Amino acid sequence: MPQKSAERERCATGVEGLDTILYGGIPRSNTILLTGSCGTGKTSLALEFLIHGAMKDENSLFVSVTENSEKLLANIIPYRFFDKSLVKSGMLVFLDLPVMYERLGMTKSELGTEEVDLLVAAISDLAEELGTKRLVIDSITSVCYKLKTSEKIRDFILKLGKALSDLNCTSILVGEVPASSNAYSAFGVEEAISDGIILMANMERRGDLLRTLQVIKMRGTMHSRAKYVLDLTPMGVLLVPLLKGGSTA
Amino acid sequence: MNPEQASAQGIAQELSEMPPASATSLQLSVDDYLEVIRGVLDLYANKKEMDTIYVTATISSEAIRRVLDALDIDTSRIYFVDCISHIMMGATSAQLDEHTTLVESPTMLENLMLKVEYLIKRSESKDKLVVIDSINSLAIHNSNWILSEFLHILVSGLRSMEASTIIFSVEEHSTPEINNLVNLVCDHVLRTSNKEGKDEVH
Numbered sequence: 001m002p003q004k005s006a007e008r009e010r011c012a013t014g015v016e017g018l019d020t021i022l023y024g025g026i027p028r029s030n031t032i033l034l035t036g037s038c039g040t041g042k043t044s045l046a047l048e049f050l051i052h053g054a055m056k057d058e059n060s061l062f063v064s065v066t067e068n069s070e071k072l073l074a075n076i077i078p079y080r081f082f083d084k085s086l087v088k089s090g091m092l093v094f095l096d097l098p099v100m101y102e103r104l105g106m107t108k109s110e111l112g113t114e115e116v117d118l119l120v121a122a123i124s125d126l127a128e129e130l131g132t133k134r135l136v137i138d139s140i141t142s143v144c145y146k147l148k149t150s151e152k153i154r155d156f157i158l159k160l161g162k163a164l165s166d167l168n169c170t171s172i173l174v175g176e177v178p179a180s181s182n183a184y185s186a187f188g189v190e191e192a193i194s195d196g197i198i199l200m201a202n203m204e205r206r207g208d209l210l211r212t213l214q215v216i217k218m219r220g221t222m223h224s225r226a227k228y229v230l231d232l233t234p235m236g237v238l239l240v241p242l243l244k245g246g247s248t249a
Numbered sequence: 250m251n252p253e254q255a256s257a258q259g260i261a262q263e264l265s266e267m268p269p270a271s272a273t274s275l276q277l278s279v280d281d282y283l284e285v286i287r288g289v290l291d292l293y294a295n296k297k298e299m300d301t302i303y304v305t306a307t308i309s310s311e312a313i314r315r316v317l318d319a320l321d322i323d324t325s326r327i328y329f330v331d332c333i334s335h336i337m338m339g340a341t342s343a344q345l346d347e348h349t350t351l352v353e354s355p356t357m358l359e360n361l362m363l364k365v366e367y368l369i370k371r372s373e374s375k376d377k378l379v380v381i382d383s384i385n386s387l388a389i390h391n392s393n394w395i396l397s398e399f400l401h402i403l404v405s406g407l408r409s410m411e412a413s414t415i416i417f418s419v420e421e422h423s424t425p426e427i428n429n430l431v432n433l434v435c436d437h438v439l440r441t442s443n444k445e446g447k448d449e450v451h
Contacts, residue, residue, distance in 0.1 A: 080371075208357050229359035233367045240362045241402060245395030 011170040014052025017239025027220030031161035035175035036200030053134035054091040065142040069094035124163035140173035300374035306386035383417035
């Protein structure tokens with residue numbers, strides 16, 4: 001069995017199966033792209049990552065882009081370990097990005113180059129102010145639609161990743177891809193500049209639809225590249241290996 | 250006492266001597282089926298007070314529960330993973346309680362493992378038992394290749410979680426191939442009464 005690399009501190013996701021796949025967790029301060037089509041469990045997994053962080057006294061920030069955070073919380077899986085006091089105490093903070101756009105006067109459908117810098121500064125300043133050690137943006141794809149060009153998307157993700165890394169903050173950027181797509185991101189840029197890619201998908205096998213997870217890349221650690229089947233349960237995300245005897249791929 | 254009851258009692262005696270986290274293949278005759286279910290569940294869930302996760306791919310959890318209720322067996326420690334009701338279109342809202350978890354189809358073996366793992370993690374009982382009823386029913390829907398892989402991962406995982414496993418196989422419906430793949434992952438093989446009598450293999 002490969003030895004766990006000792007040189008990078010780990011940010012344990014708290015999802016037992018995923019931490020096993022990653023030999024202990026995401027390398028601390030990495031920026032990860034968690035990507036997949038709708039209904040694959042991306043938001044649930046990202047949220048669980050933050051809840052486990054907050055439970056370990058790591059300030060956690062969820063930046064919601066598409067869904068109002070109140071609605072998000074109402075639809076959350078009734079995790080047995082989720083304590084609402086984490087939100088009340090400010091260990092787990094929810095931010096609606098459209099509110100931030102409005103405060104920054106970013107009302108146009110496309111952001112300019114200067115506004116990219118402004119947005120990066122606003123998010124990283126908030127993360128610094130809150131002492132954020134775990135951050136999720138759900139979804140980065142929705143932000144990218146406001147950036148439009150590959151250059152601005154690259155600029156935004158690189159600068160944001162750098163700013164958060166300097167804060168020793170481990171980040172998950174949630175990406176959305178169409179179910180029919182073989183790509184890891186909508187714009188083809190996000191995956192190239194992220195430190196890691198976790199792909200979630202729906203896999204059809206003999207008429208059964210299975211939710212799957214696969215770590216495609218993760219800088220700073222060895223990891224399994226096998227496909228796993230997952231279930232979203234009140235005890236959190238559970239993973240088991242995909243049985244090869246039935247694989248269609 | 251009829252022969253089936255005597256046989257079940259003998260099996261119960263042998264099962265009660267199994268070490269923790271062991272995997273046992275229980276080969277039974279169709280005639281002994283209900284008596285063996287009764288005996289196993291009564292021994293583990295009631296007498297040993299172990300949370301028992303009963304994976305059924307043969308008959309619905311509702312039917313098993315009715316039998317247990319009729320026999321006055323306490324079912325409060327029994328949690329069903331029902332792989333058959335959904336494909337029979339027989340799942341009712343009444344079944345969706347804390348004691349019953351549905352798997353859409355017996356072909357979704359990964360989901361079966363995930364439901365078992367969920368129930369084990371949720372359980373507060375120190376000792377746990379997982380019963381697979383039965384390997385023959387699962388074999389109707391799955392190839393031996395995938396079943397073998399499934400059993401290996403399931404039983405290894407249960408051992409690491411210190412849960413015991415009992416895998417039912419019905420002699421009349423079994424084949425040497427199915428027996429082999431079960432025996433490969435089990436520490437013990439028990440048989441209910443037949444011409445050769447009971448047998449135990451280590």
